[in-house]
Amino acid sequence: MNGIPATGAGTDQRMNPRTGSAVIAAAIALGVAGATWQAHESRQGLRAQVLEHSLATATLTSAVLSADLEGHLKLVEAYADRPSVVARAEAGDWAAAAVHLAELREIEPGFGSSALFDPDGHLVARDPADEAVLGRDFSSRDYFRGALAAQHGYLSEVFRQQGVPRATVVAFASVVRGPSGAVLGVLQATLPVEQLRKHARAIRLPNGGTVQIFDGAGHALTGPEAGPENTFGSSTAVARALAGHAGGGEMTLPGLPGLRLGAYAPVDPYGWAVVVEQPVSAAYRPVAALTLRLGGIGAIVLVVGVTAAIVTTRLVRRLERQHSYSAAILEAIADGVVIADVKGRVAHINPAMDRLTRLEGENVVGYPFLDLLVLYDARGEPIPPEGHILAKAIENRAVAAGSGHELALLTRDGRRLPVGITAAPVLDENGAVVGGVAVVRDASYEREVDQLKSSLISTVSHELRTPLTMIQGFSQLLVDRDLSEANSREALRQINTSSDRLSRLIDDLLSVSRIEAGRLAVRPEAVDVREVAREVLASFQTREGRELRVEADDELPAVHADPDMFVQILTNLISNAIKYSPAGTPVSVAARRNGPTVEVAVEDRGIGLSEKDVARIFDKFGRADRPEVRKVSGTGLGLYITRNLVEMQGGQIWVRSEPGLGSTFSFCLPVAVQDRQEVAP
Amino acid sequence: MKLLIADDEDGIRSLVRMTLESDRLEILEAADGNEAVELARAHHPQLILLDVMMPGISGFEVCRTLKSDRATAGIAVVMLTARAQDADREEGEEAGADGYFTKPFSPVALMRKVDEILARRGAP
Numbered sequence: 028m029n030g031i032p033a034t035g036a037g038t039d040q041r042m043n044p045r046t047g048s049a050v051i052a053a054a055i056a057l058g059v060a061g062a063t064w065q066a067h068e069s070r071q072g073l074r075a076q077v078l079e080h081s082l083a084t085a086t087l088t089s090a091v092l093s094a095d096l097e098g099h100l101k102l103v104e105a106y107a108d109r110p111s112v113v114a115r116a117e118a119g120d121w122a123a124a125a126v127h128l129a130e131l132r133e134i135e136p137g138f139g140s141s142a143l144f145d146p147d148g149h150l151v152a153r154d155p156a157d158e159a160v161l162g163r164d165f166s167s168r169d170y171f172r173g174a175l176a177a178q179h180g181y182l183s184e185v186f187r188q189q190g191v192p193r194a195t196v197v198a199f200a201s202v203v204r205g206p207s208g209a210v211l212g213v214l215q216a217t218l219p220v221e222q223l224r225k226h227a228r229a230i231r232l233p234n235g236g237t238v239q240i241f242d243g244a245g246h247a248l249t250g251p252e253a254g255p256e257n258t259f260g261s262s263t264a265v266a267r268a269l270a271g272h273a274g275g276g277e278m279t280l281p282g283l284p285g286l287r288l289g290a291y292a293p294v295d296p297y298g299w300a301v302v303v304e305q306p307v308s309a310a311y312r313p314v315a316a317l318t319l320r321l322g323g324i325g326a327i328v329l330v331v332g333v334t335a336a337i338v339t340t341r342l343v344r345r346l347e348r349q350h351s352y353s354a355a356i357l358e359a360i361a362d363g364v365v366i367a368d369v370k371g372r373v374a375h376i377n378p379a380m381d382r383l384t385r386l387e388g389e390n391v392v393g394y395p396f397l398d399l400l401v402l403y404d405a406r407g408e409p410i411p412p413e414g415h416i417l418a419k420a421i422e423n424r425a426v427a428a429g430s431g432h433e434l435a436l437l438t439r440d441g442r443r444l445p446v447g448i449t450a451a452p453v454l455d456e457n458g459a460v461v462g463g464v465a466v467v468r469d470a471s472y473e474r475e476v477d478q479l480k481s482s483l484i485s486t487v488s489h490e491l492r493t494p495l496t497m498i499q500g501f502s503q504l505l506v507d508r509d510l511s512e513a514n515s516r517e518a519l520r521q522i523n524t525s526s527d528r529l530s531r532l533i534d535d536l537l538s539v540s541r542i543e544a545g546r547l548a549v550r551p552e553a554v555d556v557r558e559v560a561r562e563v564l565a566s567f568q569t570r571e572g573r574e575l576r577v578e579a580d581d582e583l584p585a586v587h588a589d590p591d592m593f594v595q596i597l598t599n600l601i602s603n604a605i606k607y608s609p610a611g612t613p614v615s616v617a618a619r620r621n622g623p624t625v626e627v628a629v630e631d632r633g634i635g636l637s638e639k640d641v642a643r644i645f646d647k648f649g650r651a652d653r654p655e656v657r658k659v660s661g662t663g664l665g666l667y668i669t670r671n672l673v674e675m676q677g678g679q680i681w682v683r684s685e686p687g688l689g690s691t692f693s694f695c696l697p698v699a700v701q702d703r704q705e706v707a708p
Numbered sequence: 709m710k711l712l713i714a715d716d717e718d719g720i721r722s723l724v725r726m727t728l729e730s731d732r733l734e735i736l737e738a739a740d741g742n743e744a745v746e747l748a749r750a751h752h753p754q755l756i757l758l759d760v761m762m763p764g765i766s767g768f769e770v771c772r773t774l775k776s777d778r779a780t781a782g783i784a785v786v787m788l789t790a791r792a793q794d795a796d797r798e799e800g801e802e803a804g805a806d807g808y809f810t811k812p813f814s815p816v817a818l819m820r821k822v823d824e825i826l827a828r829r830g831a832p
Binding site: 489492493494495496497499500501503504507508510514517518521524525 | 717719720722723726727761789811812813814815816
């Protein structure tokens with residue numbers, strides 16, 4: 028962090044979670060699309076590869092097969108053309124011709140049999156000899172007819188031989204022609220298809236692929252449906268290949284399940300077909316594997332991406348909330364907060380600060396804080412920059428404070444507002460100072476209290492010094508002068524009175540102090556109101572010449588009160604009643620039961636209190652501000668103390684008064700426990 | 709000579725009387741500001757001891773009133789107070805007081821002060 032970013036109404040730098048999610052989603056989509064495309068491409072590529080490979084294989088195989096077939100056919104043709112064979116055939120010396128058949132088979136051991144047929148198709152000679160077939164009419168056979176039609180060599184379809192060895196064979200046949208061109212017979216040799224199957228096995232194909240060979244009639248030489256019974260079925264590929272076309276693609280093949288992928292090629296010039304194929308599923312297996320892998324990776328990416336998106340969004344939202352939360356806290360703080368950067372410029376202020384300085388929305392962000400926080404000391408002198416609280420906090424990397432009793436802040440409308448300031452440096456994670464924060468507190472109330480205290484102190488000191496003056500003064504006179512008897516008595520009387528007065532004031536002040544410190548302990552007992560009231564009144568009686576009386580029922584229950592406090596309450600109220608009423612007017616104390624409490628009312632016919640007075644009378648130094656009251660000495664603490672004493676014992680105090688006519692101060696305290704059973708609901 | 713003591717506390721008045729009363733000096737007592745002005749105008753004392761904190765008009769008011777009245781402007785006024793703040797002193801000076809006395813005061817000191825002022829005025 029290189030400092031405090033300026034944040035304000037216009038410079039919101041929060042990250043939009045939607046943007047982040049959108050980016051991540053796009054990335055995932057792209058990845059998946061790419062993988063899919065890649066897979067598709069791979070599949071296509073693989074197909075192309077397979078086809079190319081298959082076609083090449085098919086072509087090669089067909090060429091090899093063709094060569095093989097040609098070789099066999101040529102041999103048979105050659106033998107059919109041999110003069111010795113011709114001569115024997117012409118002579119009808121089939122037995123002698125049979126020697127050549129044996130020869131043929133010696134040259135080509137692959138031939139399973141060889142035979143001679145007369146021009147009508149009767150088998151006249153055979154090697155190996157087979158009596159069962161000798162002489163039989165084979166004129167309808169494909170190889171015989173084919174040879175006759177070809178006028179030379181002919182490759183037959185696949186058929187099942189009747190003679191030995193009974194095998195599935197193809198036949199190579201060729202006419203034996205006389206010098207005149209007359210057909211003398213047909214020479215034929217058979218090759219078990221097994222011999223040709225080797226071509227299908229010559230090239231090892233991957234993925235369980237096979238080479239299939241079909242004869243010109245579409246009979247398969249290979250595969251589960253090999254043999255003259257079956258044809259290629261509906262395989263388009265085979266049909267096309269038999270028709271002389273080469274090509275490839277998806278195909279079906281007889282006897283092979285499912286869709287195959289491969290290529291076909293014709294075996295020229297025999298009209299045969301070679302098909303190189305593999306199951307489609309096997310063909311795409313590498314792609315499938317790749318796809319699976321890609322898909323797996325893609326899925327992982329997707330999951331990770333989505334998770335990341337969710338986490339990021341949540342994180343951003345949480346940061347936003349925190350930011351909002353922090354911002355909300357700052358806005359809510361009732362004291363002014365100023366945040367400054369390390370160069371002394373304002374980075375942020377909260378609404379309370381705006382209110383304190385009466386900025387009314389004026390933008391101060393970026394301006395020196397010294398311009399915003401113009402401070403004056405206790406004497407009203409402006410505080411210089413180096414002495415500024417916030418500057419000191421930043422400079423010294425320590426908390427600095429200015430008292431609410433001394434500082435004043437200049438507001439925008441020119442007033443000097445009493446403030447207290449606490450400033451602290453703002454440190455980053457390495458401990459370097461990146462700025463400072465000042466909390467500015469309106470100290471007007473404190474100042475008021477200060478002034479109140481000063482005036483109270485002067486009041487109290489006046490109250491203390493007056494009796495003290497008299498005590499000291501009169502004592503000095505008594506000591507230094509030779510006073511007359513009358514004067515001496517007067518002097519002593521004054522000393523006495525003043526001592527009492529001083530004593531009471533000190534007691535009052537101490538009570539107040541204890542009340543405020545919460546150190547007065549209530550020790551309640553059952554107090555007989557009538558008895559105590561009489562005693563207290565009696566103590567006043569000796570000094571006053573007026574009527575003081577107690578009114579109370581005999582059945583008045585005792586109250587649950589601290590006896591000393593009760594005495595003090597009564598004393599205060601009676602003393603006030605006497606002080607604030609003219610001499611000779613009566614003062615009465617009336618006590619009566621009121622439900623669960625006992626009410627005591629002290630009534631006088633004195634100067635009374637106005638409504639305004641009544642409101643303040645029980646407050647500290649809440650003396651009525653009237654000449655008749657000021658004339659009488661008093662601290663203003665008496666009723667405050669009395670109120671506290673009453674309330675501490677669980678009671679209440681109030682006054683009814685008429686200015687000029689008199690006052691009745693009443694208080695109530697709870698009835699003592701054992702008497703509560705008598706309470707009738 | 710006459711001296712007026714204006715103080716709402718009867719004890720103070722009594723103390724001043726006992727301290728200062730003599731064949732040469734008559735003591736007049738006023739219990740509040742209004743009474744003080746009345747007595748001052750009626751009897752023209754040479755010196756007024758004026759308590760600052762009094763009910764009704766304050767001592768400063770009385771001082772100003774007397775000083776602005778040609779008939780009584782010549783009377784020496786000494787303020788009496790328990791408050792010793794600068795503000796009071798300044799106000800006293802502004803009001804035209806000739807002196808300031810803080811309570812508690814010793815009667816001896818009071819006597820000396822009074823003699824001093826009266827001597828300056830010249831004995832009749």
